[in-house]
Amino acid sequence: xxxxxxxxxxxxxxxxxxxxxxxxxxxxxxxxxxxxxxxxxxxxxxxxxxxxxxxxxxxxxxxxxxxxxxxxxxxxxxxxxxxxxxxxxxxxxxxxxxxxxxxxxxxxxxxxxxxx
Amino acid sequence: xxxxxxxxxxxxxxxxxxxxxxxxxxxxxxxxxxxxxxxxxxxxxxxxxxxxxxxxxxxxxxxxxxxxxxxxxxxxxxxxxxxxxxxxxxxxxxxxxxxxxxxxxxxxxxxxxx
Numbered sequence: 001x002x003x004x005x006x007x008x009x010x011x012x013x014x015x016x017x018x019x020x021x022x023x024x025x026x027x028x029x030x031x032x033x034x035x036x037x038x039x040x041x042x043x044x045x046x047x048x049x050x051x052x053x054x055x056x057x058x059x060x061x062x063x064x065x066x067x068x069x070x071x072x073x074x075x076x077x078x079x080x081x082x083x084x085x086x087x088x089x090x091x092x093x094x095x096x097x098x099x100x101x102x103x104x105x106x107x108x109x110x111x112x113x114x115x116x
Numbered sequence: 117x118x119x120x121x122x123x124x125x126x127x128x129x130x131x132x133x134x135x136x137x138x139x140x141x142x143x144x145x146x147x148x149x150x151x152x153x154x155x156x157x158x159x160x161x162x163x164x165x166x167x168x169x170x171x172x173x174x175x176x177x178x179x180x181x182x183x184x185x186x187x188x189x190x191x192x193x194x195x196x197x198x199x200x201x202x203x204x205x206x207x208x209x210x211x212x213x214x215x216x217x218x219x220x221x222x223x224x225x226x227x228x229x230x
Contacts, residue, residue, distance in 0.1 A: 004158070006158075040223075040225075041222070042204055042220035042221060042222055042223055043159065043204075043220050044220075045217060045218070048217075056217065088156065090158055090159070092158075092159075104149060104161040104164055105151075105159070105161060105218065106161070107151075107158035107159045107160070108158050109157050109158045110156070110157065110158050112156065
């Protein structure tokens with residue numbers, strides 16, 4: 001299994017809602033990532049987990065809260081989002097500990113989030 | 117910004133033609149990677165070239181790296197309509213950068229017409 005699975009594929013939420021994005025991989029990868037991508041822009045790193053510990057937080061607003069319950073799962077909890085948070089949210093994983101020099105990322109298909 | 121810059125931003129060609137995309141970056145690197153993204157989907161890794169390599173092939177893909185010019189090119193030969201996608205280069209920022217950060221360029225949107 002070489003897939004990173006993200007659910008849901010699409011999400012529409014109001015600014016007062018609380019929702020969660022889920023990501024799962026069964027490749028035994030020990031590093032997992034959340035990226036945000038606006039239309040026609042490159043992916044922007046949000047968070048990195050290495051061995052289930054948060055290792056990078058790219059100064060992301062607290063309305064985004066990541067969680068790594070185990071080595072296969074990664075969640076992104078959303079609360080009180082703004083319309084400008086509408087984007088494609090991508091999860092990725094890599095084999096070892098936080099992207100050693102010669103590793104590639106495996107990406108999920110993303111969750112297209114719309115905040116109304 | 118440490119991000120790479122792809123050139124051109126958009127490229128439109130006919131099936132069978134070759135497509136060349138360029139990437140320039142600002143810092144030293146340990147490696148450079150190319151990814152493809154179909155519209156609204158996740159990125160797919162295409163090829164990784166290390167800083168001590170100059171050229172690498174994978175099927176119809178050919179990547180070159182010139183660290184003295186801080187640039188790389190991706191050549192897709194005999195393109196197909198299915199190659200239509202956005203192509204991103206990504207660098208790791210080299211020594212001194214935080215492990216885990218991969219810097220993506222702005223991307224080249226390739227359209228291949230049947």
